[in-house]
Amino acid sequence: MWRKLHSLPGLLTAVFLIVLAVTGTILSISPALERSGAIVPAVGEVTVAQLAERVTAHYPGTEQIKRLPSGGVVVYYMNDGNPGADRVNPITGQGIAPYQPSAFFRWIKDLHRAFLMDNGGRLIAGVSAFLMVLMCISGAFMLSRRAGGWGALLRPFKGAGDHRIHSELARFAVIGLLLSALTGSYMSAVRFGLLPQVVGSEPDFPAEVSGGTPAVIGSLKALKNTDLSNLHDLVFPYPNDPQDVFSLSTRQGAGFIDQSTGEMLQYEATPVNSQLYDWMMRLHTGEGLWWLGLILGATALTVPVLSISGTRIWWKRRRATGRVLDNADIATADTIILVGTENNTTWGFARDLHEQMAAAGRRVLSVDMNQLADTYPQATTLLVLTSTYGDGGAPTSANKFMEKLHHFHAPNGLQFAVLGFGDKQFASFCKFAIQVDKGLAFIGLERLAAVGFVDRKSTEQFTEWGNRIAVVTGVPLALSHNPVPTTRFELALVDRADFGVAVQAPTSILRFGPASGKKILWGLFRKKANQLPGFDAGDLIGILPPGGKAPRYYSLASSNEDGLLEICVRKQPDGLCSGFLHNLTPGDRIQGFIQHNPNFRPAAGHHPTILIGAGAGIGPLTGFIRKNNAKHPMYLYWGGRNPQSDFLYEPELSRYLEDSRLSGLNTAFSRAPESAYVQDKISEDASNVCHMIETGAQILVCGGRDMASSVKQVINEILLPLNLDVDTLERDGRYLEDVY
Numbered sequence: 259m260w261r262k263l264h265s266l267p268g269l270l271t272a273v274f275l276i277v278l279a280v281t282g283t284i285l286s287i288s289p290a291l292e293r294s295g296a297i298v299p300a301v302g303e304v305t306v307a308q309l310a311e312r313v314t315a316h317y318p319g320t321e322q323i324k325r326l327p328s329g330g331v332v333v334y335y336m337n338d339g340n341p342g343a344d345r346v347n348p349i350t351g352q353g354i355a356p357y358q359p360s361a362f363f364r365w366i367k368d369l370h371r372a373f374l375m376d377n378g379g380r381l382i383a384g385v386s387a388f389l390m391v392l393m394c395i396s397g398a399f400m401l402s403r404r405a406g407g408w409g410a411l412l413r414p415f416k417g418a419g420d421h422r423i424h425s426e427l428a429r430f431a432v433i434g435l436l437l438s439a440l441t442g443s444y445m446s447a448v449r450f451g452l453l454p455q456v457v458g459s460e461p462d463f464p465a466e467v468s469g470g471t472p473a474v475i476g477s478l479k480a481l482k483n484t485d486l487s488n489l490h491d492l493v494f495p496y497p498n499d500p501q502d503v504f505s506l507s508t509r510q511g512a513g514f515i516d517q518s519t520g521e522m523l524q525y526e527a528t529p530v531n532s533q534l535y536d537w538m539m540r541l542h543t544g545e546g547l548w549w550l551g552l553i554l555g556a557t558a559l560t561v562p563v564l565s566i567s568g569t570r571i572w573w574k575r576r577r578a579t580g581r582v583l584d585n586a587d588i589a590t591a592d593t594i595i596l597v598g599t600e601n602n603t604t605w606g607f608a609r610d611l612h613e614q615m616a617a618a619g620r621r622v623l624s625v626d627m628n629q630l631a632d633t634y635p636q637a638t639t640l641l642v643l644t645s646t647y648g649d650g651g652a653p654t655s656a657n658k659f660m661e662k663l664h665h666f667h668a669p670n671g672l673q674f675a676v677l678g679f680g681d682k683q684f685a686s687f688c689k690f691a692i693q694v695d696k697g698l699a700f701i702g703l704e705r706l707a708a709v710g711f712v713d714r715k716s717t718e719q720f721t722e723w724g725n726r727i728a729v730v731t732g733v734p735l736a737l738s739h740n741p742v743p744t745t746r747f748e749l750a751l752v753d754r755a756d757f758g759v760a761v762q763a764p765t766s767i768l769r770f771g772p773a774s775g776k777k778i779l780w781g782l783f784r785k786k787a788n789q790l791p792g793f794d795a796g797d798l799i800g801i802l803p804p805g806g807k808a809p810r811y812y813s814l815a816s817s818n819e820d821g822l823l824e825i826c827v828r829k830q831p832d833g834l835c836s837g838f839l840h841n842l843t844p845g846d847r848i849q850g851f852i853q854h855n856p857n858f859r860p861a862a863g864h865h866p867t868i869l870i871g872a873g874a875g876i877g878p879l880t881g882f883i884r885k886n887n888a889k890h891p892m893y894l895y896w897g898g899r900n901p902q903s904d905f906l907y908e909p910e911l912s913r914y915l916e917d918s919r920l921s922g923l924n925t926a927f928s929r930a931p932e933s934a935y936v937q938d939k940i941s942e943d944a945s946n947v948c949h950m951i952e953t954g955a956q957i958l959v960c961g962g963r964d965m966a967s968s969v970k971q972v973i974n975e976i977l978l979p980l981n982l983d984v985d986t987l988e989r990d991g992r993y994l995e996d997v998y
């Protein structure tokens with residue numbers, strides 16, 4: 259529901275909102291500009307009587323004195339029959355400069371209020387503001403869901419690309435946007451009569467005036483009792499007309515003043531709804547609250563980016579949904595595929611499964627998990643494919659599933675298998691899939707296979723799970739869904755450095771440059787072949803080996819700014835892709851695509867960074883050190899086999915130690931006389947590691963799964979005296995893993 263309430267208004271009003279936001283930002287500068295040029299006495303420093311006396315001394319033909327919302331004072335006067343308006347110094351009454359409201363800001367204001375139209379434009383602006391209120395509220399609920407609860411809203415967000423940009427900006431801007439949208443909606447509602455109209459507080463002209471000789475203006479009692487900070491304006495009586503009066507308007511009300519006695523003759527207090535309107539106006543425009551205006555202006559600047567990233571997210575979701583067209587109906591289906599998804603990518607995998615099951619003669623019904631029926635009378639197989647979202651929670655299309663399961667009547671003999679889609683960087687990896695697996699077993703269904711897991715949409719793991727299901731169901735499955743982008747770029751090997759052959763761990767550092775000559779990136783914008791796409795150390799390159807169906811991912815050790823794409827690859831026994839890469843010679847070409855991995859990066863700031871890795875895992879860690887031009891404290895713990903054979907990046911690391919990009923290097927070699935693993939070195943250095951963590955260090959681990967789990971164990975032991983653990987660091991974004 260929140261998503262619909264968010265995306266529909268967003269799509270409908272995107273263009274209008276962008277215009278409102280950009281013009282709003284420009285207008286927000288005006289109060290601050292006005293304020294910067296204004297002389298504003300402190301509250302209680304100058305009365306209106308003093309001001310009027312000083313101003314009339316310099317402007318004998320004064321007709322009106324006005325206090326602007328910025329606090330500046332303007333006098334309107336006649337001089338030799340010519341009207342004029344000047345800004346004045348309220349302390350001396352002297353003129354500062356002629357007053358000329360900006361035509362540019364007036365035009366922008368018209369664009370902001372009514373898109374340069376009349377009532378029709380005002381209506382569009384009002385409706386857009388109201389829809390913005392809905393989007394802010396629904397967006398806040400979605401943000402809390404994404405973070406894993408309201409309490410976690412300030413924690414670092416995971417995820418990448420448009421999602422990340424949209425969430426981070428929204429978190430920063432939501433309160434400001436809500437305030438602007440609410441106040442804007444209120445003013446529109448008043449204008450169109452949906453809320454009580456603001457009635458003017460003009461009192462009636464006094465029936466009786468003393469008509470005596472005008473007193474000195476500075477002695478008039480009612481003016482002496484009014485502080486300048488409350489003044490709106492003071493209109494002077496016609497010269498030489500003793501029956502005329504001063505007309506005074508202040509924040510609190512309006513009245514007429516006898517020019518002879520100085521008495522307030524008629525007074526009308528400002529009605530409450532007018533005061534409310536005044537406040538709403540100030541909150542919306544920042545007039546009189548210039549600092550608020552600037553904050554609101556800055557938050558409004560996020561709207562164009564939010565609109566564009568939001569539209570892209572919506573478009574990607576739509577494209578990813580796809581439709582399974584040949585669904586069997588509930589009454590006859592023998593195979594049910596239930597899909598739990600937040601961003602629809604799991605549907606791509608489900609479609610592959612559906613099509614192969616159907617091709618094998620099964621009557622397949624695939625639906626979202628929330629559409630679980632009360633029963634499926636003919637069903638024998640139930641396959642659940644679900645992602646996990648938030649902090650181990652259910653994705654949107656499955657958030658009612660557990661409740662629905664209570665009312666589910668399973669037909670006799672129904673067997674099930676669950677496949678979880680998740681990301682190992684989250685502490686609760688595939689937690690929801692595990693809950694679903696337990697829930698289905700709890701209501702008495704028989705497990706076809708143990709719950710399976712797919713990390714970061716790995717085609718390989720999907721294929722493996724399919725093979726297991728094929729064995730137990732007897733349906734020939736060759737699942738190969740590959741959510742790989744169709745746009746790839748071509749690279750040519752520039753040079754390579756080979757290590758580790760003598761210790762049975764052949765590992766190569768491969769450096770690629772753009773393959774020159776032809777256009778190779780057929781994206782939204784075509785790029786020339788001699789450009790590398792944008793990437794950073796820690797991102798991944800997906801490479802499709804010849805004859806392979808699924809891409810293999812390698813962590814990048816360089817950024818495009820280095821002019822080369824560098825990876826560190828260990829040759830796996832029978833590894834299709836690693837074998838292919840190890841056989842490359844300079845000039846050979848490969849095709850790849852970048853998968854950004856912005857969660858695996860050293861945090862900005864001065865806290866120490868502890869880099870831990872083994873074998874080829876050193877690649878992205880070296881990339882981080884190479885980029886540490888600010889020379890923040892960075893420590894590397896790394897394990898290899900033998901210093902003579904596979905000490906990867908040795909000369910580079912020595913250089914980084916010398917120029918302080920690297921603060922400390924601790925190596926362990928398992929096939930050397932003093933055999934040790936990286937976790938042993940961390941253990942030996944426990945007091946340093948402990949101290950660094952105490953002072954806010956962040957830990958990044960890259961390498962094989964076994965190494966990562968041993969490292970985790972050791973760090974947990976080190977953390978015991980601090981009453982901390984790796985899970986807590988992980989939640990705070992201070993323990994990151996890139997493991998394979």
Ligand SMILES: Cc1cc2nc3c(=O)[nH]c(=O)nc-3n(C[C@H](O)[C@H](O)[C@H](O)COP(=O)(O)O)c2cc1C
Pocket residue numbers: 404405416417418421598599600601602603604605645646647648649650651653679680681682684685686687688689714715
């Ligand atoms: C904001 C966010 C939160 C996530 N939370 C988890 C999580 O707690 N556990 C997990 O294993 N994966 C988590 N993931 C990873 C997704 O489950 C994974 O990318 C999955 O393939 C997405 O599938 P979908 O597009 O069908 O929803 C999260 C992803 C995002 C963007």
